[in-house]
Amino acid sequence: MIHMATIYEVSKLAGVSLATVSRVMNNNTPVRESTRKKVLAAMEQLGYRPNSIAQSLASNCSNSVGILVSELHGPFYGAMLTGIEAEFRAAGKHVIIAAGHSELATEQEGIEFLQSRSCDALILHVEAVSDDYLIKLAQTDTPFVLLNRQIPALADRCISLNNELGGYLATQHLLAQGHRDIAYIAGPMWKTDAKERYQGHQRALADYQLVANPALFFEGDFRETGGSKGLSAILATGLPFTALVCGNDEMASGALTAARELGLSVxxxxxxVGFDNVNFAYYTYPKLSTIDYPISAMGQMAARWVLREVYRSATVEVQQLFEPHFIPRDSVKACSPT
Amino acid sequence: MIHMATIYEVSKLAGVSLATVSRVMNNNTPVRESTRKKVLAAMEQLGYRPNSIAQSLASNCSNSVGILVSELHGPFYGAMLTGIEAEFRAAGKHVIIAAGHSELATEQEGIEFLQSRSCDALILHVEAVSDDYLIKLAQTDTPFVLLNRQIPALADRCISLNNELGGYLATQHLLAQGHRDIAYIAGPMWKTDAKERYQGHQRALADYQLVANPALFFEGDFRETGGSKGLSAILATGLPFTALVCGNDEMASGALTAARELGLSVxxxxxxVGFDNVNFAYYTYPKLSTIDYPISAMGQMAARWVLREVYRSATVEVQQLFEPHFIPRDSVKACSPT
DNA sequence: AGTATAAATGTAAGCGCTTTCATTTATAGC
DNA sequence: GCTATAAATGAAAGCGCTTACATTTATACT
Known part of the structure; x- marks a missing residue:
C-alpha cells in the first residue's frame, strides 16, 4: 500500500495553512500568485491527489450522479448511457449505474440504492414505478430528471421524444411515395409511446384526406412476435395494402421474417417502415427504413439538466422534447396512388 | 432540504453511544439483543439513513467499483455491464462507469478519473494502454482485473475467452457438415483475438488432415467492409469453396450483403459462420450461425474476482478462461465432402 | 459472596477535507 | 508616515461515521 499524501503534508511542505492549500486546489478564493506556485510545487512533489470522499463529506457534494435504466444492454440504453457519461465526464462528475429491469420492486430498490450513495442527483428511465411515487420522490432532497416519461406535475423535469411526430413521419414518407393503403402494427395501446405513434400515423393520413382502416390495424406487443402475428392477421383480411408501418423495429423485423416465410418480397x-432505428435495423434484409430516435442526445440533455439545476454550471437551454427523423433505407418502394 | 438524521441523534434517542449505533448498523460486533432493539427502533423512528460518504471516509472503503469499457453502447459492452452490475448490486457495491473509446489518452484519463473517486477496485476493458502501463498500475494501491486482455505478468487478474477454441468450433462445425474447402476472413492479425481464432481454424482443419489454403484467406478489419472486401477477394481467386468462416459477425454481415449483391445465395x-453472436446476428438474412461469447458471465466473473480479492467476500472459484459455444442458425448447409 | 473471565458498551481520536471568522499583510490615499 | 480598506492567510470547528482501547456489566465457578 503506497502512502497517499494528505493536504496536511502539502501545507507543511509549502509552508502555508490547510485552508490555503484547499483554496488553491478549489480555485474558489483569491490566492496570491507566489503562494499558489509554492502550493502547486508541493503538490507536484508529493504526487498529491485529493481524497474525493473527504471532499464530498466536507462539502456535502458527492459529485456523482446516479442513473437508473431499465436494462444495461440494448441499443437504446447503450446510446443513452453514452450521452449521459460523456456529458458528465466532461464536467468531472462520476456516473453510478443501476438497472431496474422494469420491475416495480427492483426500480424502487435501485432508486434507494443510488440515494444511499448520496448521489447529488438521479437520472431515471423507469416504467414500473407510479407517477405518485415519483411525485413524492420529487419532494425529497434528491433531485432527479425523467427520461422518456411524461408526468404533468413534474413537467419541468421530463425529457422525451415527440412520438406523435415520429408516427407522422413514418406514414407521411409512405404517402409521399404514393402509398394509400397502409397497414399498421401498433405497440400495446396502453403504452403512451404506442398510442402517440399511432396518433401521428392518423394525422399523416388526415393530411391526405384519408382515414385509417381499422381492418388494417393490429395491436402488437412491441416484440418480434407481435410483428409476425400482426402481418399474418392483416394478410388474413384479404384486404389490399401496399405498405406496413410498425410501431417499433423489433415488430418490423418480425414482419419481415414472416413475409419472407410467406413468399412475399419486401x-x-x-x-x-419501422420505428427506433435500433442497431439491428441496419442488418435486416432488406435494410429497414425507420424512425431515428436521438436517445444519445436525450441522455446528454438529461445530464445538462442536472448540471444546470444541481450544479448550477450549465448555461445552455435544456431541450425537453426531442424530434425524431426518418432514416430511409431499402424497405420502402414507391407505388402509384390508387 | 429535508433534515437527515445523524448517528448522534439515533444514539441520543436510543440512549446508547455512537459506537453502539455503529455496531448495530454494521453488525460486526456483538450487541445485546435488548440494546439492538432499542437502536433499531430509534433508527426507524427517525428514518435514519447512514451517510455512505462518511462511512467511506471513516472506514477507508468506498464500496464502489470503477468500470472502464471501450464504449457504453453495443451488445458486447451491454452484456458485460449487465453481468457486472448485477453481481455488485447483489453485494451492495456501487458501479461507476467511464468510457475509454480505445484511445490511449482517454483510457488513461478514465483510469485516473475512476481512481480519483477512491474506487476500491477497477474492472478494465482496455485496448490502447500498454502492458507496461498496466503492470505499473498493478503496483499502485488500486486493485484491478482485466477483461479480455492477456498479460502474462498479470495472469492472475486476466479474464478472457478461449478464442482458439471458438475458431476451432466454427470450422469444426463446417467440417462435420462435409465442407472441405473453407475460406477464412480474419480480423487484423496483430490482434490476439484474430490470431487465436485463426489458430483454432487451423487446428480444426488439421483434425481432418487438411491444411488451410492461403489463397482462401483474407485479413480483414473486423468491420463490415472487411467482410465484403474479403469475399470479393476470395471470389476473385476463382478457387472453389463451399464455406466461409469470418473472424467476427460484423464481417460476416458484410460478406452476406456482398454475396447477395453478387447474386449468390447463402x-x-x-x-x-461468424463469431461473437452479437445481437444483430439474429436479424441477418439468413440468420447467422455463429460462435457465442459468454460476455455477461465474464463480466460477472470479473465482479466476483473483485469481491473475492478486495472485499474478501466471495468463496467461489473464479474462472478466468471462458469457453465459447456454437450457435447454429440458418447460414450453414451440409455438403458432400469432395 | 468473591473472583475471574467474557461480553457489552463507552470514550476519544481520527479519517481528509471545507469553510467561517479572526488575523495578518498589502495597497491606496492623504 | 499614518490611516483606512482590501486582499490574503491562518486557526479552528466541523462534516458523519468508524474503531481501538478503556471501562462497565454480566456470567460462571468456587
Missing amino acids: PDSFSV | PDSFSV
Missing part, C-alpha cells in the same frame, strides 16, 4: 409486395 | 452457394 418492398416489392409491400413496403415496411 | 447457404446454397456457400455456408457462412
Whole structure:
C-alpha cells in the first residue's frame, strides 16, 4: 500500500495553512500568485491527489450522479448511457449505474440504492414505478430528471421524444411515395409511446384526406412476435395494402421474417417502415427504413439538466422534447396512388 | 432540504453511544439483543439513513467499483455491464462507469478519473494502454482485473475467452457438415483475438488432415467492409469453396450483403459462420450461425474476482478462461465432402 | 459472596477535507 | 508616515461515521 499524501503534508511542505492549500486546489478564493506556485510545487512533489470522499463529506457534494435504466444492454440504453457519461465526464462528475429491469420492486430498490450513495442527483428511465411515487420522490432532497416519461406535475423535469411526430413521419414518407393503403402494427395501446405513434400515423393520413382502416390495424406487443402475428392477421383480411408501418423495429423485423416465410418480397409486395432505428435495423434484409430516435442526445440533455439545476454550471437551454427523423433505407418502394 | 438524521441523534434517542449505533448498523460486533432493539427502533423512528460518504471516509472503503469499457453502447459492452452490475448490486457495491473509446489518452484519463473517486477496485476493458502501463498500475494501491486482455505478468487478474477454441468450433462445425474447402476472413492479425481464432481454424482443419489454403484467406478489419472486401477477394481467386468462416459477425454481415449483391445465395452457394453472436446476428438474412461469447458471465466473473480479492467476500472459484459455444442458425448447409 | 473471565458498551481520536471568522499583510490615499 | 480598506492567510470547528482501547456489566465457578 503506497502512502497517499494528505493536504496536511502539502501545507507543511509549502509552508502555508490547510485552508490555503484547499483554496488553491478549489480555485474558489483569491490566492496570491507566489503562494499558489509554492502550493502547486508541493503538490507536484508529493504526487498529491485529493481524497474525493473527504471532499464530498466536507462539502456535502458527492459529485456523482446516479442513473437508473431499465436494462444495461440494448441499443437504446447503450446510446443513452453514452450521452449521459460523456456529458458528465466532461464536467468531472462520476456516473453510478443501476438497472431496474422494469420491475416495480427492483426500480424502487435501485432508486434507494443510488440515494444511499448520496448521489447529488438521479437520472431515471423507469416504467414500473407510479407517477405518485415519483411525485413524492420529487419532494425529497434528491433531485432527479425523467427520461422518456411524461408526468404533468413534474413537467419541468421530463425529457422525451415527440412520438406523435415520429408516427407522422413514418406514414407521411409512405404517402409521399404514393402509398394509400397502409397497414399498421401498433405497440400495446396502453403504452403512451404506442398510442402517440399511432396518433401521428392518423394525422399523416388526415393530411391526405384519408382515414385509417381499422381492418388494417393490429395491436402488437412491441416484440418480434407481435410483428409476425400482426402481418399474418392483416394478410388474413384479404384486404389490399401496399405498405406496413410498425410501431417499433423489433415488430418490423418480425414482419419481415414472416413475409419472407410467406413468399412475399419486401418492398416489392409491400413496403415496411419501422420505428427506433435500433442497431439491428441496419442488418435486416432488406435494410429497414425507420424512425431515428436521438436517445444519445436525450441522455446528454438529461445530464445538462442536472448540471444546470444541481450544479448550477450549465448555461445552455435544456431541450425537453426531442424530434425524431426518418432514416430511409431499402424497405420502402414507391407505388402509384390508387 | 429535508433534515437527515445523524448517528448522534439515533444514539441520543436510543440512549446508547455512537459506537453502539455503529455496531448495530454494521453488525460486526456483538450487541445485546435488548440494546439492538432499542437502536433499531430509534433508527426507524427517525428514518435514519447512514451517510455512505462518511462511512467511506471513516472506514477507508468506498464500496464502489470503477468500470472502464471501450464504449457504453453495443451488445458486447451491454452484456458485460449487465453481468457486472448485477453481481455488485447483489453485494451492495456501487458501479461507476467511464468510457475509454480505445484511445490511449482517454483510457488513461478514465483510469485516473475512476481512481480519483477512491474506487476500491477497477474492472478494465482496455485496448490502447500498454502492458507496461498496466503492470505499473498493478503496483499502485488500486486493485484491478482485466477483461479480455492477456498479460502474462498479470495472469492472475486476466479474464478472457478461449478464442482458439471458438475458431476451432466454427470450422469444426463446417467440417462435420462435409465442407472441405473453407475460406477464412480474419480480423487484423496483430490482434490476439484474430490470431487465436485463426489458430483454432487451423487446428480444426488439421483434425481432418487438411491444411488451410492461403489463397482462401483474407485479413480483414473486423468491420463490415472487411467482410465484403474479403469475399470479393476470395471470389476473385476463382478457387472453389463451399464455406466461409469470418473472424467476427460484423464481417460476416458484410460478406452476406456482398454475396447477395453478387447474386449468390447463402447457404446454397456457400455456408457462412461468424463469431461473437452479437445481437444483430439474429436479424441477418439468413440468420447467422455463429460462435457465442459468454460476455455477461465474464463480466460477472470479473465482479466476483473483485469481491473475492478486495472485499474478501466471495468463496467461489473464479474462472478466468471462458469457453465459447456454437450457435447454429440458418447460414450453414451440409455438403458432400469432395 | 468473591473472583475471574467474557461480553457489552463507552470514550476519544481520527479519517481528509471545507469553510467561517479572526488575523495578518498589502495597497491606496492623504 | 499614518490611516483606512482590501486582499490574503491562518486557526479552528466541523462534516458523519468508524474503531481501538478503556471501562462497565454480566456470567460462571468456587
